[in-house]
Amino acid sequence: MNTPISRRTFLKGSMAATGLTIAVSITPFGFKLLHAQDKGKEALAAFKPSAWMEITPDNQVTIYVGNSEMGQGILTALPMIIADELDADWERVQVRQGGALEAFKNPILHFQLTVASASVRGFYEPLRNMGAAGRAMLIQAAAQTWKVPENECVAGMNKVKHAKSGQELTYGQVCLTAAKLAMPEKPVLKTESQFTYMGKPMPRVDIPEKVSGKGVFGFDVDLPGLHYAVIARPPAYGAKPVSHDEKAAMAVKGVKKVIPMPMGIGVCAETIEAALAGRGALKAQWGPGVIPEMDNAYVEKSLMEDLDKAAAVVRNEGDVKATLAKASKKLSATYFVPYIAHATMEPMNCTAHVQQDRCDLWVPTQGQTVAQIVAGKVAGIPPENVTVHTTFLGCGLGRRARPDFIAEAVIASKALGQPVKLVWTREEDFKYDAFRAATAQRIEAGLDDQGRMTAWSQEVVCPSILKDIAPQVVKNGIDFYSLWGLADYPGSQHNNNIMYEIPHFYVDFLISQLPIPVCPWRSVQNAPNAFVIECFMDEMAHLAGKDPLKFRLELLQNKKRATRVLETVAEKAGWGKQMPKGRGLGIAQHSCFGTYVAQVADVSVGSDGKIKVNRVVAAVDCGPVVNPDPLVAQVEGAITMALSTALKEEIMFAKGGVASSNFDDYDVIRMSEVPDIEVHVIKSNDKIGGIGEPGVPPTAPAVANAVFNAVGARVRRIPLTPRRVLAAMKS
Amino acid sequence: MNENSNDASLPGNRVRGLFFEGSRVSKRQTKEKEGMMVKLTVNGKDYQLDVPLDTSLLWVIRDNLKLTGTKYACGIGECGSCTVHVDGKAERSCGISVGEVQGKKITTIEGLPEDHPVKKAWVKEQVVQCGYCQPGLIMQVAALISSTPKPQADQVIASMDDFICRCGTHHRVKRGIQSAIETVGKEGLKS
Numbered sequence A: 001m002n003t004p005i006s007r008r009t010f011l012k013g014s015m016a017a018t019g020l021t022i023a024v025s026i027t028p029f030g031f032k033l034l035h036a037q038d039k040g041k042e043a044l045a046a047f048k049p050s051a052w053m054e055i056t057p058d059n060q061v062t063i064y065v066g067n068s069e070m071g072q073g074i075l076t077a078l079p080m081i082i083a084d085e086l087d088a089d090w091e092r093v094q095v096r097q098g099g100a101l102e103a104f105k106n107p108i109l110h111f112q113l114t115v116a117s118a119s120v121r122g123f124y125e126p127l128r129n130m131g132a133a134g135r136a137m138l139i140q141a142a143a144q145t146w147k148v149p150e151n152e153c154v155a156g157m158n159k160v161k162h163a164k165s166g167q168e169l170t171y172g173q174v175c176l177t178a179a180k181l182a183m184p185e186k187p188v189l190k191t192e193s194q195f196t197y198m199g200k201p202m203p204r205v206d207i208p209e210k211v212s213g214k215g216v217f218g219f220d221v222d223l224p225g226l227h228y229a230v231i232a233r234p235p236a237y238g239a240k241p242v243s244h245d246e247k248a249a250m251a252v253k254g255v256k257k258v259i260p261m262p263m264g265i266g267v268c269a270e271t272i273e274a275a276l277a278g279r280g281a282l283k284a285q286w287g288p289g290v291i292p293e294m295d296n297a298y299v300e301k302s303l304m305e306d307l308d309k310a311a312a313v314v315r316n317e318g319d320v321k322a323t324l325a326k327a328s329k330k331l332s333a334t335y336f337v338p339y340i341a342h343a344t345m346e347p348m349n350c351t352a353h354v355q356q357d358r359c360d361l362w363v364p365t366q367g368q369t370v371a372q373i374v375a376g377k378v379a380g381i382p383p384e385n386v387t388v389h390t391t392f393l394g395c396g397l398g399r400r401a402r403p404d405f406i407a408e409a410v411i412a413s414k415a416l417g418q419p420v421k422l423v424w425t426r427e428e429d430f431k432y433d434a435f436r437a438a439t440a441q442r443i444e445a446g447l448d449d450q451g452r453m454t455a456w457s458q459e460v461v462c463p464s465i466l467k468d469i470a471p472q473v474v475k476n477g478i479d480f481y482s483l484w485g486l487a488d489y490p491g492s493q494h495n496n497n498i499m500y501e502i503p504h505f506y507v508d509f510l511i512s513q514l515p516i517p518v519c520p521w522r523s524v525q526n527a528p529n530a531f532v533i534e535c536f537m538d539e540m541a542h543l544a545g546k547d548p549l550k551f552r553l554e555l556l557q558n559k560k561r562a563t564r565v566l567e568t569v570a571e572k573a574g575w576g577k578q579m580p581k582g583r584g585l586g587i588a589q590h591s592c593f594g595t596y597v598a599q600v601a602d603v604s605v606g607s608d609g610k611i612k613v614n615r616v617v618a619a620v621d622c623g624p625v626v627n628p629d630p631l632v633a634q635v636e637g638a639i640t641m642a643l644s645t646a647l648k649e650e651i652m653f654a655k656g657g658v659a660s661s662n663f664d665d666y667d668v669i670r671m672s673e674v675p676d677i678e679v680h681v682i683k684s685n686d687k688i689g690g691i692g693e694p695g696v697p698p699t700a701p702a703v704a705n706a707v708f709n710a711v712g713a714r715v716r717r718i719p720l721t722p723r724r725v726l727a728a729m730k731s
Numbered sequence B: 001m002n003e004n005s006n007d008a009s010l011p012g013n014r015v016r017g018l019f020f021e022g023s024r025v026s027k028r029q030t031k032e033k034e035g036m037m038v039k040l041t042v043n044g045k046d047y048q049l050d051v052p053l054d055t056s057l058l059w060v061i062r063d064n065l066k067l068t069g070t071k072y073a074c075g076i077g078e079c080g081s082c083t084v085h086v087d088g089k090a091e092r093s094c095g096i097s098v099g100e101v102q103g104k105k106i107t108t109i110e111g112l113p114e115d116h117p118v119k120k121a122w123v124k125e126q127v128v129q130c131g132y133c134q135p136g137l138i139m140q141v142a143a144l145i146s147s148t149p150k151p152q153a154d155q156v157i158a159s160m161d162d163f164i165c166r167c168g169t170h171h172r173v174k175r176g177i178q179s180a181i182e183t184v185g186k187e188g189l190k191s
Helices: A009-013 A041-047 A074-088 A120-148 A173-177 A207-212 A246-250 A272-282 A298-308 A320-325 A368-377 A404-416 A426-429 A527-544 A548-553 A561-575 A627-647 A699-711 A722-730 B022-031 B059-063 B117-124 B134-147 B153-158 B168-187
Strands: A020-027 A032-034 A049-057 A060-064 A093-097 A153-156 A159-162 A167-169 A227-232 A241-244 A254-259 A266-267 A310-317 A331-338 A347-353 A358-363 A388-390 A420-423 A439-448 A451-464 A504-511 A581-593 A595-604 A611-621 A678-680 B038-042 B045-049 B083-084 B091-092 B105-107
Touching: A032 A120, A049 A074, A049 A120, A049 A272, A060 A074, A074 A120, A120 A153, A120 A159, A120 A167, A120 A173, A159 A173, A159 A504, A167 A173, A207 A420, A207 B134, A227 A254, A227 A272, A227 A404, A227 B105, A246 A254, A254 A404, A266 A272, A266 A404, A266 A504, A272 A527, A272 B059, A298 A331, A298 A439, A298 A451, A298 A595, A298 A678, A320 A439, A320 A451, A320 A504, A331 A527, A347 A404, A347 B083, A358 A368, A358 A404, A368 A388, A368 A404, A404 A420, A404 A678, A439 A527, A451 A527, A527 A548, A527 A581, A548 A561, A548 A581, A561 A581, A561 A611, A561 A678, A581 A699, A595 A699, A611 A699, A627 A678, A627 A699, A627 B168, A699 B168, B038 B059, B045 B059, B083 B134, B091 B134, B117 B134, B117 B168, B134 B153, B134 B168, B153 B168
Parallel strands: A060 A093, A227 A420, A358 A388, A451 A504, A611 A678, B038 B105
Antiparallel strands: A020 A032, A020 A049, A049 A060, A153 A159, A159 A167, A227 A266, A254 A266, A310 A504, A331 A439, A347 A358, A347 A420, A439 A451, A581 A595, A595 A611, B038 B045, B083 B091, B083 B105
16 A cells, blocks of 8 residues: 555645646646646645646656545556656556545546546546646756757657657656746647557556555554444434443443444444444443334335325426327336445445544545545544545445545544544444435336337436435435436536437436435446336337347437447347347446446346356447556456346345345355356547446346346346246246 | 344344354453463464454454454355465454464465465456455465365366455456466466
8 A cells, every 4th residue: 555645745745846746636627737846835735636746856757646446446547647648667657545635636526536437537638638748848858958859859668868869868867857847738648549558458556465465455554552443323224222331331341432422332442352342232222213114025115106106307308198198009117126235345444533633534435525524524623634544445336435434433533532443344334334226117118100119208216315415416306316327417427318319208206215325336326227228128129029239229320339339249249149948138238427338148047037147248438448457347347246236136124224234144146156258348539438337237137138038037126036037937 | 113122133243253242252251361372373473462262363363463464344254355274274264263273374365475376366367356355365266276186267266156256356256266277287386
């Protein structure tokens, strides 16, 4: 783990005149470059860089980025963009994870937050410009030194060369001269054929230390005087504490303090085991939850019944009602997707040290800016006095953008007056997760006499994703995060609208009021919504008597990129070929976060309803590719995770709370269930898209559609358990 | 409705595994004898530790010996993230007490040589994503390869069903196993 740097280091050290330093600040309206030499300290602080690079006399290039590394390879991809334009020698590039300066603000998200597959797509242009500006200044400095024209000099591998005289200078040798030059207003970017790193597979910089066991995750943080805290939490949503035995907990050897908190009763101790023993000794008793009888049947019934209530109209184009009334053929169906857990391999944890006027956090988080705000509020200090040291994240998946565990650690450290590592057990991680939102949807569509789709109506019931985090964004009863994949908010840069062009189109939406917390889960609601859209699209294709691929293409005539991924995947997977009995192919496409993905699943279904996925083929168009190998790994991982949700995952509720508790009662995909996965990345110069999430949405519908093609069973609900598949086979 | 008892439904108090069983933890404290030291051999080094005999090996490795490559993820032996070698055999350290492994040779991910074919294969094939579960996976594969005279990739893969990875690296884990076995076939395995 690279040592994170503090705000102070940044202002005093890094950007001082020790070499050539260029920073980039990215705003919603574009980006600005800053040449450190030009400015005083105050201007630097006000600049709020999003990333920066230093070229120092030891001929090293150090690149600081603020995005969280959770396995997506961002600590490699972002520096590759800079190093390429800079013509740096990768062996001389060091990558550091910047601390939580107010600085690291993601251009699309407007603050430091690693979500929405936004890192590469947001930083691509700004970082290219930053690298190119540096290269131009280094060339100019060398040319001045040699008194030769700049256009006779070329840069490469941390050097500037003058071919005519055979002279060369390293970046280290010219960086101090370059630092005194003016920065070009509009740096000249390379053409694609000039790229040295981008588009070629570069080994990820974080893998060696992770393989050696030395990578530091949040759970691994150690500090002098570190204490541990765990929390006794209510077993049902909204349950209030009735009693607990503080004396018994304090009597446990190593227990230091019992702290009542808004979320439960905290126990601080010298070791994790003592904290847990102390928590057991508390024998905390709780009152009933807000819905004591809530179980899975209750949850499903509640969401289904909400479909009959008045809802907010989200889209209403043409005249759906009249078109459906005169349709040659029409069909309606109801779909359901359950709550599922994030279950990141590293359970939630945060180490906090609150001192008089400052607070330090060592935390695996996707949201450093939110962490500062929350920790500052709890500690009673301004957010800028909170320093966030980002560790590696043992999976993020969206869960780590939520700051609940950070607040808990700060409360505990403040109460104890010591650094405290607040940990969640795996059981807590399941029971107190904010899940991927469940959804119930009723959908109806009609065909004209040519079998063309003319009208589509989709009613959506789903909890609000943003109501807790950003209630101001939920307007007129509409939360677009819950609708992503079907409809996106006006002015969104995420491109999460439905791709199909259907002349008469209607969507309405109602927020479910169930007390179950939800938050984004890899691809947010794109995946549940794509399951409904893509399965129903298949149903309509069969109703029209058309091939599901051709039927889709008819509705994508102006959608070049969506068409291309569908055509590519169909060709690679052998779409249309004859399959043996009990085996079938299924197709689905979805685009989100600017990236287009289509997949074909090849499945066998046994007479017992058990599904075996033999192969998944994917075609991806994400525009320019920075680091192709981790990109493919992201899609492979997304497909694997989505298969897990398609086949196995569902959170169980009982007695008003969560019944699922660990991997023995919440099973996820295992090695023998993972099929061959083939990822085809389309060469594309279209606008760059994200890659962490878009692989997820097409998988579950592709599998469900393949099951239909294999055995004629249409299952409108995941997970596709043998019991459900068998029931559908029999009906 | 009835009041819900913390004992019954909260994590940390279920009767399984060493780590989270409240009653057993308190029993352990009464059983503890003054001055009894636990002797452990980890990565070739001998340690004497003042901890109760039924302390979980996982937490002793992590918090007493500061070898944090061995991960806590489920605490009930379901996921494999805490896998270490005990006398060369892959074991889940969360379910083993230090008393059970006194006098045995324990190896953690940090003690597996950096040039071990499995570690090298994991870098070569870029298997890792977030990396949290990987030390356990690597230890399991390393033990299987060294205990099988002629390891076959299919065999090794088939024995990996009791591991959990949430990033979905399974596809590459298979490639990593294949690559490690090829290396062992060519170069043999230094022990």
